[in-house]
Amino acid sequence: MPKKDRQLSGVKEIARRANVSIGTVDRVLHNRNGVSPKTRDKIKAIIKELNYQPNLLARRLASKKVIHFATLIPTVSKDTSFWSLPLQGILRAEAEIQQYNIKVDKYFFDQDDKASFVNQTRKILKGKPDGVMLSPDFIDESTAFTNKCSKLGIPFVFMDSDVEGQKSLSYIGPHLFDSGYLAANLVSYILRENESVLLLNISQRMYKHHHLLRKEEGFRAYFTDNSLPNKITKIDIRKGEKLSIEREITSVLSRNKDIRLVFVTNSRVSIVAQALKKLKKKYILIGYDFIEENIKALVDGDIDFLICQKPGEQAYKGVMSLYQNIVLNAPVDRMQFMPIDIITKENYQFYKN
Amino acid sequence: MPKKDRQLSGVKEIARRANVSIGTVDRVLHNRNGVSPKTRDKIKAIIKELNYQPNLLARRLASKKVIHFATLIPTVSKDTSFWSLPLQGILRAEAEIQQYNIKVDKYFFDQDDKASFVNQTRKILKGKPDGVMLSPDFIDESTAFTNKCSKLGIPFVFMDSDVEGQKSLSYIGPHLFDSGYLAANLVSYILRENESVLLLNISQRMYKHHHLLRKEEGFRAYFTDNSLPNKITKIDIRKGEKLSIEREITSVLSRNKDIRLVFVTNSRVSIVAQALKKLKKKYILIGYDFIEENIKALVDGDIDFLICQKPGEQAYKGVMSLYQNIVLNAPVDRMQFMPIDIITKENYQFYKN
DNA sequence: ATTTATTTCGTGTACGTACACACATATAAA
């Protein structure tokens, strides 16, 4: 009886009911030609009637064709090693699903070169992938790209940062607002009433600025929600070289003697650490991301807290979400926010990414 | 070359290297006897060397044996239809995975009868399931049960409520504290300064009380965090019958004329709605759960807000998590908090569970 | 009518694993 149950669907059963061979059923299932309209309609009707759901495991096993995923992330650059972890996550996911005849084509772009991004998206489309995961750093260009994907029926997921309004399968990354909010919560425990905060938005890249703003919003929201009395001094730094950054910071700090805590809204915090080190006064320093330079500064006591999002996990989940959805046809959460972790000198060694 | 790549692992390759047949390899893989210690060791070494990962798709396809999941949730009782939605979620998950030779055995217990719970857990263990999903309503009994599961190597997931400290695969359910916090946020928009709140914990079942307390904590935390001036009057009601509930409520309200908003920490809110209806004064009423009685009261304007957690989704995810982990061997998030939704008269019809 | 295209369909093999069965060899009992 259980045997029969299973037999009751499947190509064989369809073939039996339609008085044809499974080969013919297979042809209509894949919209291949070589089937007369009459039998095609008949088979289609039976498929509908039985509500046939192909066995995805068997399908993947038997299929000759390789499924291609494309990933598009920044290259690991000198000024931040951030992207090496996501790459590892991608590799880990690939190792896991490669046995199912899935290949992950890895594309990289230069964060400072919009053209390289566009260039890579072109290459990706040329490769006709079955799914795409990208870090949509350049918003307009990402939008143009994912629009094309939508048109071509290629599912895509965003990682690390989101572009709202796009029909992405999923977003996997930090909840920017919340992570700013959390940072402020941390700050509230540390700061005394008469002390104030320096909030630093350091980004050469204009297009990334809205990320920082989200975090800033969250940060300020906490202050408002809890009516904290502390002043927040904010400066935007658009330069790249250390020296001018240091100069700006030193200048602000000398003007605002009540500042005891510096909050950097992104991973550039290690540069700030170096700047603060040269000053006599000891500042509390909070910033983002579990990257080499920052860990080093954390160990040295030059950074007090790092707020992290397991970047490797993010990328891993991104690829696996494609697998879940495309291969296994399983639903995937539209929003997959990564947990927000607080890393200190004491616990960083236990932080597995 | 790609063909070879795939060939390079798999039982066939192992067999080739060990100069045995795949049958023998199969025997060591499954720890079946009938293999000489010498060849067994040899094969084991090769398996390790190749870091052989069985093709799970093929395995499931070929396996004769049915995988059994057991689910344990309350029966749909008269006083709350809450559990019909999770049941539907379970059914939906089952429909999706049943083609992979997976069966879901559904067990139910009476929420008012601890013995029935214990009884069902016994039955479950007798059935030797490959995975279990349960709503751990009775904490001690659940702990005893899941401890046995751990000992037997049976993975389990908690749904709807969590028991901390257990080695569960995952918890899928609401974030109780946050949902209370959110409720308070809602309240803060509604209440004027001189008005106050009535907080109602209605539960006959003592063991469920800590759930309500978590929500209450969250609720109060928001008031503290934002230093809201409004008074919170709280009463615990331990009765079951409507009449005495109504009497208690009426009594408190008559004593506290400044109350304009009633917050019920669970799904029993529809009973409160009926009580409030009889009074002249119009109260704002907020409660929990998308169940029939509550929806009706919502439509009638007797409840203003319902805070929900997509109970069907919860159960669906619970079963699917077992599938992910046990069948596909994919990692599963330890904590899967459901989004907290706010339902009103205006949007309830669009709330798909 | 016969040949030749063309359309339509069936058959066989493969994917990687599970498992029943058959067979061989070795050891024990007759």
Place this chain on the structure above:
DNA sequence: TTTATATGTGTGTACGTACACGAAATAAAT
């Protein structure tokens, strides 16, 4: 020495689907 019983190993078929190949049926051309 023969028969029985372990013990070890190989072979074949199945799971549900994909796809190449070839056969049959039909249509078009001669």
